[in-house]
Amino acid sequence: EAGVAQSPRYKIIEKRQSVAFWCNPISGHATLYWYQQILGQGPKLLIQFQNNGVVDDSQLPKDRFSAERLKGVDSTLKIQPAKLEDSAVYLCASSLGRREKLFFGSGTQLSVL
Amino acid sequence: SQQGEEDPQALSIQEGENATMNCSYKTSINNLQWYRQNSGRGLVHLILIRSNEREKHSGRLRVTLDTSKKSSSLLITASRAADTASYFCATDANDMRFGAGTRLTVKP
Numbered sequence: 133e134a135g136v137a138q139s140p141r142y143k144i145i146e147k148r149q150s151v152a153f154w155c156n157p158i159s160g161h162a163t164l165y166w167y168q169q170i171l172g173q174g175p176k177l178l179i180q181f182q183n184n185g186v187v188d189d190s191q192l193p194k195d196r197f198s199a200e201r202l203k204g205v206d207s208t209l210k211i212q213p214a215k216l217e218d219s220a221v222y223l224c225a226s227s228l229g230r231r232e233k234l235f236f237g238s239g240t241q242l243s244v245l
Numbered sequence: 246s247q248q249g250e251e252d253p254q255a256l257s258i259q260e261g262e263n264a265t266m267n268c269s270y271k272t273s274i275n276n277l278q279w280y281r282q283n284s285g286r287g288l289v290h291l292i293l294i295r296s297n298e299r300e301k302h303s304g305r306l307r308v309t310l311d312t313s314k315k316s317s318s319l320l321i322t323a324s325r326a327a328d329t330a331s332y333f334c335a336t337d338a339n340d341m342r343f344g345a346g347t348r349l350t351v352k353p
Contacts, residue, residue: 236287
């Protein structure tokens with residue numbers, strides 16, 4: 133069974149630039165999560181999708197972050213414009229349902245200079 | 246806060262010793278899950294315990310759940326250097342939010 137795929141693995145940008153991350157969840161998984169993990173901290177939930185609908189985006193900085201999950205499968209997370217404090221690992225996870233175990237991708241490490 | 250809170254923040258033990266870490270939460274739950282994260286990688290699911298269960302085992306892992314105290318513990322027995330990682334808990338009631346985790350170091 134293929135796992136959660138994320139790309140790119142690493143990204144370096146300058147502040148005020150834009151960046152996008154892509155996630156392909158495990159086939160059949162209805163729930164998809166994006167987390168931000170700053171070095172030394174736990175993963176912070178940014179947004180949760182159930183199929184192609186948003187369940188929780190209360191911690192998503194909507195002035196600069198956006199996410200979509202078209203057709204309830206792949207998802208993209210965008211930051212525009214990036215700030216220095218956005219430097220972090222962005223993790224995507226998926227699960228069969230909202231109360232099931234999560235499967236994580238390897239993450240995208242973002243450095244904003 | 247709504248996420249699970251792990252305790253202690255850091256734990257350092259010798260290989261062969263047992264490691265115990267705790268998780269507290271605030272609201273009623275259907276299940277609680279424990280995850281491990283090796284440095285620089287994604288989280289890996291360890292075990293899920295449901296609200297009607299008090300204890301669950303998986304290999305060298307033992308998880309307990311006390312819903313009256315809103316707490317859970319993860320015990321790793323006979324620890325190995327490869328168990329060195331950060332450990333996190335999350336509950337379904339908080340939409341799978343994680344705390345700061347417990348950073349476990351097992352010295353060979």
